[in-house]
Each structure stands twice: as structure tokens, then as C-alpha cells.
Amino acid sequence: MQDKKSILIADDDKVLSGSIKQLLEEDGHAVTCCYSGFDAINLSKERAFDLILIDYDMPSIRGDLLCEFIRQYQPHGFIVGLSVEPRARAFISAGADTFIHKDDLPRDVSLLRQILRMTSNP
Numbered sequence: 001m002q003d004k005k006s007i008l009i010a011d012d013d014k015v016l017s018g019s020i021k022q023l024l025e026e027d028g029h030a031v032t033c034c035y036s037g038f039d040a041i042n043l044s045k046e047r048a049f050d051l052i053l054i055d056y057d058m059p060s061i062r063g064d065l066l067c068e069f070i071r072q073y074q075p076h077g078f079i080v081g082l083s084v085e086p087r088a089r090a091f092i093s094a095g096a097d098t099f100i101h102k103d104d105l106p107r108d109v110s111l112l113r114q115i116l117r118m119t120s121n122p
Contacts, residue, residue: 005116006048007031010040010066011055011082016105020053023109029116037061037069044073050119051112054096056083063087064094071095078119080112 007024011017012035021031032049034040037060044052052070056063064087067079071094081091081099088099098115100108 005029005050005119007051007053007116008040008043008049008077009033009053010035010037010058010063010070011053012036012058013055016102020105020109020112024112024116027113027116037063037066040066041069041073044070044077049074049077051116052077052079053112054079054081054091055102056081056085056087056090064090064096067091067094067096078115080115 007029009017009020009031014035017033021033024031032043034043037058052074054063054067058066063081067081079096081087081096082102082105084102091099
């Protein structure tokens with residue numbers, strides 16, 4: 001059995017967040033969802049996450065800017081940028097480790113599972 005990982009999902013799409021949360025919790029991981037960038041920043045200051053999923057189009061802050069803030073507090077967390085638009089360059093420049101197109105996310109849960117097997121917080 002793989003180690004339980006701590007995951008933060010920062011996305012204002014509650015349906016998508018809830019679906020991903022449910023799938024990852026079924027694998028035994030601890031998943032926290034937040035729906036604003038400011039909440040994500042505060043959570044990232046409070047505790048370490050192994051995996052952080054960040055939506056680009058957040059109501060309070062753009063995802064790439066949010067990624068820059070979170071990277072300061074989560075230097076070892078694996079950050080995945082999410083968007084329905086091709087925003088890989090913006091996320092990678094902001095410190096994300098990779099990017100997944102949101103339309104592909106439900107199919108790419110297996111990719112998230114692979115990432116989780118490779119990550120660990122010191």
C-alpha cells in the first residue's frame with residue numbers, strides 16, 4: 001500500500017474538485033479543497049502538501065500568480081497547473097512542476113496517482 005499523501009486542490013469548480021477529491025480519497029489520501037486563491041495561500045502557509053492542484057481561472061487571483069505565492073511556502077510540494085486553456089508555459093514559468101488540461105483531468109487521475117507515488121514531503 002502506498003503512503004498517505006496530503007493534497008490541496010485550489011479550484012473554484014466545486015464539482016470537478018469534489019470528483020477529484022473523492023477519487024484520491026478512495027486511494028487513502030488526505031485531500032483538502034479550497035475555492036479561492038487567498039484560502040489556498042493561507043492553507044499553504046499552515047501545512048505542507050505533497051501535491052497541489054491549481055486552477056488558472058480563480059476569482060481572486062490568476063493561477064500562475066497563485067502558483068508563485070504557494071511555491072514560496074511549499075518548496076517541496078509537487079504543483080500541477082490546471083486550465084481549460086493552454087496555460088502550461090505560464091504555470092511552468094511560475095514554478096509549477098507540470099500542467100494538465102482540465103478536459104483531460106478526469107482521464108489523467110492515473111497520472112496524478114503516478115505523481116503521488118513519486119512525491120514525498122521532507
